[in-house]
Structure formats: C-alpha cells, structure tokens
Amino acid sequence: MDRILFGDNQFFGVNHASDEKSRAQAIRFKDDSSIIRTLGYAQEAGINTFMCTTHDRISGICDYIRGNPDKYQGFKIYPCMPYAHKYANAVTELGIVGTLKEYVPGNFFGSIFKGGVAFVSKDYLSMMELLIDAEMKMFKGISTPVIFLQNVVTDLLLGLGMKEVLKSFYDYVAKKYNAEAGFITMNLPKLLSVLNSVGIENPIVCASINSAGFRMSGGKELYEQTLKQGKARVIAMQVLSGGAVSAKEAIEYVCNLPNIESILFGASSRGNINETASLIRQFDRTTELSESK
C-alpha cells in the first residue's frame, strides 16, 4: 500500500467534528466535476490511491476514471463497503428481511423463502457474496487491490462474535476479486485478536489513530501497545482529530508510531491536501533519519 491514501468523507458531507461543515461540504461537492478536480489535486500531491465508500455517486467518478485512462495510470481505488446509511435507512423503512429482499439481487431471496424456512448456513454467506458483488459492480475495470469492510459492519460483527462472517468476507474478496480484504474498525485491539483467532495473519486494518485518543476504543495506550506488536498492516485515519493539537503536531504523532503502513486523510482544498501530504513526508524523513543514526 502507498504511504498516503486519499479519503472521501469530505465529498459526501461526512465530518465527524461538525454537522455544519458537513453540510457546507455537501454543497461544495454537489457536482462530480468538483470531486474529480479535488482528486486531481491529490494526484498532483503524489497521492495515487483513493479510498472511498460505495456511495452511489462514486459510480459517476468511476465512469470518469474508466473514460480517461491516461489521466489515471497507476491510480487505485480501495472500495469501502457498504455505504451503511443506504441500508440503515432501508432497515428503518423495510425491516431487516425487507431490506435483504430489496438489495440481494435476483430471485435468490424469493427462492429460499418458498417452502418455509429451510435455511442452511451456506445461504447466508452466499447472500453476503451477492451483496459484495452488487457493491463492486461500479468498480469494474478499475484496479481495486484492497477491498474494505466499513467499520459499522466490521464492529457490529465483532460485537456479535461473528468471526466466521469476517473470515468469509476475507476469503471471498481474495477468491473473486483477487484483492486483499481490509477492515475498518474503531476497535483495533479487539479486532486484531479476533481476526488472528480465525487464522487471518497480518491483516490490513484501518483505524482512528490520533494524539487525542479520539475514537480509539480501549484507550490510546492500548493502541500504542498493539501497534508495537506489529501484527497488522495498519492504516491510520482521523489523524487530525486532535482537538486542540495543530496539524503539525497531530501528524508528527502518527509518523512517530511504529508499524503504521499508511495514513488516510481527506481534504477539500488544494492547500490543505498539499500541506498534509508534505507534513507526512517531512516527518517520515525525520523519523528515518533518527532511526538510521
């Protein structure tokens, strides 16, 4: 994985620190062209991986990428599925079974309902596979070497103790898409021990890691200990959620931690993208220098 990954929260009005900013961003990125322009700023800053939700609007971005292969040579997308609000809103309206009927493609669901409730375990997992395929459709022809499960699903399964389902996601993504599974989580230490227990070694895991300890469940110290063990390929996100800390201090903190393979951030303006990317590179150099001494 590249050292710096570009995120998409800013495009879809997701801002964990301010609802008001969320809405302002939703207005700013109303058109696909504004998203594409900002992706261009990221590319100019040397960032070639876009980690994005399987939001409906990404499909328009994918069309553009496919249509302009020269502009996107070596460009990768890491899809993160599902776009949870789509399903959450559907569950509110249709219930769990109704939502599955709506989103699981084909007659699959109809057929298992016929003849009563003769479920076998295989059916649930193939239902999940169909949902993955539905989410992956828009990325056809685009390089997606890592496919992520969104934290709301990863952590839901984690709390429910559904290890087998996490493992099935991992296996299916490898088999069908020749990709590595990634897991976004707000519970890094807990998740790693569960993934290990089902035989997933050195998984790709994306988690909130910041100097303020924000959204680091179990505490910052526990995260730091977990990182030291080096049993995962970690992507740090929400690195700037440092409260009163400056961007410089926030990035310095993350760059100094051991075993963080990549840093994910999203920004709207060219200035912020350049600033964050160059801060990461600057502190990486400082760390390398001090390590080689």
Next chain:
Amino acid sequence: MAFGFNNVKIEEATTMIKVGLIGAGKMGISHLSILGAHPDVEIVGVSDTSKLVLDVLKKYSGFKVFSDYSKMLDEVKPEAVVVAVPTKFHTIINKTLLSKGIHVFSEKPLALKAEEGEELVRLAKEKGLVTQVGYHNKFIGTFMEAKRLINGGHIGDIFHFTGESYGPVVVKNKQNNWRADPEEGGGCLMDYAAHVIDLINYVIGPIERVSGAKLESYYSRNVEDGVYSLLELASGVGGVLSVNWSDETYRKMSTSVTALGSKGKIICDATEIKVYFKSSDVPGGYTKGWTIKHINDFAVPVDFYLRGEEYSAQIDYFIKSIQKVVPNDINTFETAWQTDRVISLIKNCAKK
C-alpha cells in the same frame, strides 16, 4: 472504563450480569453487539419474531434464541433485559419484566400512551429495579456540556430556547412498516420529536405546557412527518420545537438545541457546541464572544465503539447501575414518562 457521570467515584466492577434481548431489529442488534463486547455482560438469550434473524444469531453468534420471549425469561432467567420492540409492545413487555424482578433497558418512547407509564414507574420503584430508556443524546459530550453551562447559570436567565431535529426517514410516498402506523407508535412525534423533547427536559428544563402544536404529513398517509410546537417550561420560559423526518438534505438524524440567556447563548448539536458570552465573566475554557468546541473535546471514552460513543455509554451506564457503581439517575422510566406526557400534550393541542 472510567465514567464520571455526576461525579460519582467509580470503582472497578466485576459482577457479571446475565442479560437477555427482546427484539433484534435495527436497534436491538446494535444493542446486542455492544452488549456482546461488554466485559461484564453475559448474553443469555435473544428473542425475536423473525426466524431468519434468530437463525443467523444462533448460527454465527452462538446465542440461545427464542421466538417467544416468555419462554426465554423462564428458561435462561436473565437479571436484566434490553427491550427493542415496536412501541406498542413496550408496556406489556416492560410490565412483565418488572413483575418478574428483572432490570429493564427499554427503547424509546416509554409507552404508546402517557397513562401507561405511571404504573411502570411505580412498579419499578416498588421492586427497587434499575430502569433506563434509550434516549442516547444524554450521553453525548456536547449536550452534557450544554447542560452543565445552563444548570450552572453561566448563560444567565434563559429567555428562549429552540429544539430541532431533521433527517431523511420518510422522503417518498412509500412506507409499510410499524413506523407508519400510529397504533404501533409510528410517526415523527414518537420517533424523532421524542428525542428532542427529552433533551429539552434534561438540558434546559422540564416542559410543563404546550401552547400550540401542528402535526403535518407530507408523504405518510397515517402519521405525521413534521412536528411544530410552542412549549413552556415550569419556570415560564418559552421555546419552539421544530422536527421533521422528511428532510433529505440531512444525511442522518441531526438534533440541536439553542438557548438564549441574559449572559449569552448556546447552540449545540451532537458534534459541536457554540457558546457566546456577553462579558468576560466566563467559565474555564471559554472567552468573551464566541467559543466553538467539538465533540473531540468531550467524547466519553468507551471500551467498544459501534455507532457513536453514546450508544456504548448508555448500555455501560445501565450495566453499572445494576452493579450499583453509578446511581441510575439518567434516562429512568420516570424521566421518560415525563417525555411521554409532553408528547401527549402536543397531540392533544394539535387536535384542538
């Protein structure tokens, strides 16, 4: 975990609590996951009416599952139960649980009709049981801070308040579940506005009178999609309630409270609190004029995060109340019943 609600000193809790779940829908499954990750909880049973949901929970989580909740209560004898069924079943189930001496965490609102709450409150008191209702906003750091500033008199005498919530639940002419049925507790008043009313009761002060109310339907046939009301506190302070669940410009439910006082103003939502002080007589961390603080500054640390700290924090508070580590004075059946009574006042006022 180190929670400091109401400055109660927290000791390390070790007693395991046997918990059951009734209703594994959207909220129920979320609670179940949080319970599953809680170090002091043993999930002894899950009951639901969906065979599919039960089958999945049995197969992949290994929970004991029941299609009949009474059977679950008899067989696995939970000490505490989380109830997340459609509102119309709250009273009958909660009453059964309390009669059997079981601690209850119930989803909101407490009951379909305000009269039903009284008996539940009395029963819980008689039996000395822990009760809690899922008004999770009270566990959000920014709203806790707003309450602290208002209760501490920092913005002076309140002149006026506004409580608002908007979101995209019903944005087209199609709905066929319990949330669209007034007899089952559907509608924007019970579903969305209940949160805002409860939050006003807690953060600003108890609502005593409703002097105007309008319930409007845009897409729903049988229930309201918008709730607008003029409220009055016991102190005589007036405020406005504006709630609408048919607003797709919001990505998800977004709740806010504004209070204007003699010394300043507070605008607060789940992500940030903006405070304006007229003079330099300000509490620590604030300055004259505007100060904006974000949830990052106030987030309650949790051991397991699923959809927001508040969801884990409220379940943890329930468990710690049973363990007698915290006092069980947030979101009790009693305060939820007060909210039910305001809902009923709004309904009656709108009918006039």
